[in-house]
Amino acid sequence: MSSKLMSMKFMQRAQGSTGSDTAESASAKHIQNDEHWTLPGVNVITQKKQSKNIEYESGYSSFLAIDRPNYSGRASFGLFNKALEPARADAEGSDVKKGSDEDSEDDETTERERRKREGKSGKKHGETRSVTNSPASTRGSGKKRKSSELTHDVISLDSSQSKKVHKNKHKKKRK
């Protein structure tokens, strides 16, 4: 049967394929045989179909993250850079503090209790407030402190020292 008959719509329907595509491909093949050089015996592929869905990754950063999700190429060993080893530095720092606290534990708990009492309810019947009434705190938090004033902020276990601080209480108002 001639190719023209085969390209007719009712013939395509009988064969079970779409009429327009095969008609176009037939006409395209016609043109190709006349004007274009083709290899005999090789099927002309008009459309390359990619059956797989492929994603390409150009680098290794995503694969490194599989092994270590929050990896960082920056590291410190032996506490050389404490900023990079915060967990270990904090743990060691707290151990040091615990060692020094053991000796003066009883005194500090009483001092802590006194500060708690003062903090909650304010001044009580002329009780000393060695920390809060220091000149440094009365001036306000924005200004720099002198080195001599810093000693007053240290928890004072000596009652005479706390009385000295108390002298300035009436001169400057607390902000």
Add this chain to the structure above:
Amino acid sequence: MAQVKEGNFVFPGDVVEGADTLNSLRLGPGLVYRNNGTEERICATRAGVLCTAPKHTFYQDFRQKRYIPSLNDHVVGQIVSRNADGYRVDIGSAHSAQLNGLAFENVTRKSKPNLAVGSLVYARVSLADKDMEPELECVDATSGKAAGFGELKGGYLIQNISLSHVRSLLQSSNVLLSSIGTHIPFEIALGLNGRIWVNSGSIQTTVAIANAIKQSEYKSPEECTELIHAILKTL
């Protein structure tokens, strides 16, 4: 936990088996999908170890010293020059990278960091394209914090390390750096561009650490331990 599995050593042209039946794949460096109409296959293009990862991911780990910038790589760069926007940084790639002066943590237009030419920075590649010059940032992508990025002061820069060796040092299973750390306190910045920055207490210890890193590329964990002991004896 998801793990990367190392498989066989493959040569260029070898077909990756086990990937033919899958419809959706992720291919990493070294692998290409070839379809010539009649046959589909996934071929290796480099000589290296074939690795598999979760979610149908395949890639090759091969020895290469030439760095090609890739997105989200952590690199060690050296500032080459300054311009109005920021800095030009040499990261070992074909083109210099651009580091914006505001791409740091807690920075405003008035309080920008002032980095000198020749200083080293640890940064993340924020833009990597074959048609554009790469761009760097000294902040973490998700948190916006420094997270170890920024200027690297002092120390010593080891250059010309193969990229695969640096990646092996980054793995959690590698014990070389932690073993050295038990004897010598030091800090390190591993750049995926084949550069490693090391800083420690003295020049002798820094040189010892650099030698240990360079010589440990083809050594097994036991040989690495022996290497560390041999180097420590020289100190």
